[in-house]
Amino acid sequence: MGCSLLGKAREPFFLRRLTPTNTTKYCYTNPSTDTMSTINVFKLKNTYVFKQYLNDPALFKQLADYYNNYRFEIPLADLDKVQDLLQAAGYDVNIVTDLSDYTVTIGRFQKHKEILKNSVEVEELGDNKVFLLKDKEAVDMALQQGATKYEGELFG
Numbered sequence: 189m190g191c192s193l194l195g196k197a198r199e200p201f202f203l204r205r206l207t208p209t210n211t212t213k214y215c216y217t218n219p220s221t222d223t224m225s226t227i228n229v230f231k232l233k234n235t236y237v238f239k240q241y242l243n244d245p246a247l248f249k250q251l252a253d254y255y256n257n258y259r260f261e262i263p264l265a266d267l268d269k270v271q272d273l274l275q276a277a278g279y280d281v282n283i284v285t286d287l288s289d290y291t292v293t294i295g296r297f298q299k300h301k302e303i304l305k306n307s308v309e310v311e312e313l314g315d316n317k318v319f320l321l322k323d324k325e326a327v328d329m330a331l332q333q334g335a336t337k338y339e340g341e342l343f344g
């Protein structure tokens with residue numbers, strides 16, 4: 189994998205930013221051999237969902253039929269196909285059936301903009317909002333912002 193230093197420049201889709209500085213280091217990636225990141229795919233009732241920015245326009249085009257506003261929604265019949273596409277693009281796919289590690293709650297009148305940005309699903313429950321978050325980093329961030337772990341089963 190070859191790396192180069194570039195000044196302030198627009199990041200092409202095939203480059204991955206390694207350091208957020210004025211002089212940014214980019215590494216050329218080969219999606220078929222380099223692992224970009226792990227995508228958690230959550231089982232919600234009769235469908236599977238995930239939230240991920242796909243920096244490959246061709247991959248997004250292949251998955252566009254599954255995109256709904258802010259997340260991808262995949263019926264069970266298409267899960268293997270979508271998983272194969274993501275893995276071929278270099279993503280690790282983690283199917284999550286136990287949602288408890290990714291679910292937090294916060295008062296609906298508390299600030300939660302950043303939590304919402306990282307959510308895959310949201311439900312209002314009385315005076316609280318319950319969020320299913322896309323990864324454990326998002327859960328940690330939400331907990332630092334005043335959210336608490338949700339102990340019920342709401343989304344499964």
